[in-house]
Amino acid sequence: MKGVTFIGDRQLQVREYPDPEPGPGQAVVKMMASTICGSDLHIYRRSKEEIQSCPKVIAGHEPCGIVEKIGEQVSNVRLGDRVSVLHAIGCGNCEECIKGYDYRCKNMDTIDGKPWWTGQTGNKDGSFADKILVPSRGCLPLPDELSFIDGAIMACAGGTAYEILNKLNVSSLDTVAIYGLGPVGLSAVLIAKGKGARVIGIEPMKERLELGLKLGVDKGINAKTANVLDEIREVTKGRGVEVAIDFSGINLARTNAINCVGFGGRVGFIGHTDVELAIKPSELVRQDITIRGSPIFRTDTYFEMSDFLVNHKISLESTVTHRFPLEQAAEAFKIFDTRQTGKIAFVWD
Numbered sequence: 406m407k408g409v410t411f412i413g414d415r416q417l418q419v420r421e422y423p424d425p426e427p428g429p430g431q432a433v434v435k436m437m438a439s440t441i442c443g444s445d446l447h448i449y450r451r452s453k454e455e456i457q458s459c460p461k462v463i464a465g466h467e468p469c470g471i472v473e474k475i476g477e478q479v480s481n482v483r484l485g486d487r488v489s490v491l492h493a494i495g496c497g498n499c500e501e502c503i504k505g506y507d508y509r510c511k512n513m514d515t516i517d518g519k520p521w522w523t524g525q526t527g528n529k530d531g532s533f534a535d536k537i538l539v540p541s542r543g544c545l546p547l548p549d550e551l552s553f554i555d556g557a558i559m560a561c562a563g564g565t566a567y568e569i570l571n572k573l574n575v576s577s578l579d580t581v582a583i584y585g586l587g588p589v590g591l592s593a594v595l596i597a598k599g600k601g602a603r604v605i606g607i608e609p610m611k612e613r614l615e616l617g618l619k620l621g622v623d624k625g626i627n628a629k630t631a632n633v634l635d636e637i638r639e640v641t642k643g644r645g646v647e648v649a650i651d652f653s654g655i656n657l658a659r660t661n662a663i664n665c666v667g668f669g670g671r672v673g674f675i676g677h678t679d680v681e682l683a684i685k686p687s688e689l690v691r692q693d694i695t696i697r698g699s700p701i702f703r704t705d706t707y708f709e710m711s712d713f714l715v716n717h718k719i720s721l722e723s724t725v726t727h728r729f730p731l732e733q734a735a736e737a738f739k740i741f742d743t744r745q746t747g748k749i750a751f752v753w754d
């Protein structure tokens with residue numbers, strides 16, 4: 406089979422690998438779609454020296470496909486099942502896993518050389534490949550109504566967006582300011598609209614702002630040219646928004662997110678930048694503001710999310726602007742690296 410590995414300094418190789426064989430409790434999934442994530446870019450941009458200290462694995466962590474082989478002691482999936490695959494798969498038995506926090510399991514399998522949120526490196530091959538070998542526990546059923554690309558997006562970007570909107574209890578009573586209309590922010594636009602909220606999208610790249618408007622953003626604000634806080638005040642008649650979420654990881658956006666909510670506002674951060682942020686505690690107290698962070702998503706969230714997408718006829722695939730065969734991985738990454746695109750997907754026949 407073919408697989409993609411990063412070799413440093415924005416270069417990658419499409420190489421031949423032996424077909425994986427499942428052991429007990431494992432499944433081999435034939436890939437049908439695998440989407441590129443912003444966090445893949447971080448590895449893609451590493452220097453040759455930095456890459457050398459990482460395990461040599463196939464990249465990619467947003468897999469979706471068809472179960473092709475199963476090992477012994479597998480009961481949760483059958484051959485031919487359409488599945489989305491978790492990228493942080495817990496042991497299934499510890500307290501964290503039983504609560505649904507696979508991504509906090511001390512014995513988790515992480516595909517594609519991560520987990521980035523712990524700063525460690527994993528050692529399992531990822532999803533930019535014709536096939537992937539995973540613990541079968543990580544294979545989650547993909548409803549017939551959803552496409553393979555929908556399933557790939559749910560495996561990381563979509564799930565992350567869904568989780569933070571849930572944590573902030575977004576509903577039709579809210580106006581939600583979404584900072585950053587990259588792939589995760591765009592998924593959040595679709596889900597927030599599905600929950601009935603009014604959405605303000607804030608984004609400096611013209612292409613992404615246009616895409617956001619096409620996907621349902623009610624009011625777009627160009628972060629480069631407009632006074633973001635003034636515009637939000639105007640749209641909300643001076644009250645501020647109920648909810649603001651930063652998907653960009655940029656401090657100015659995070660500060661604006663805190664400052665654009667009204668009394669009782671809820672603010673969410675995702676993303677993993679470590680630059681310190683100055684916050685005025687008296688402002689939080691006076692304005693009764695809640696700030697929440699959120700890493701990826703709980704395993705049980707996947708089932709709620711897939712029902713939600715089906716019932717509300719939401720297509721996360723509509724955030725995709727480019728599709729490539731795996732052989733064109735170099736071109737796909739070059740384009741994604743410009744940050745002017747929506748989601749990019751590798752697809753198989």
Ligand SMILES: [Zn+2]
Nearest residue numbers: 442444561562
């Ligand atoms: Zn991802």
Ligand SMILES: [Zn+2]
Nearest residue numbers: 496499502510
């Ligand atoms: Zn566990």
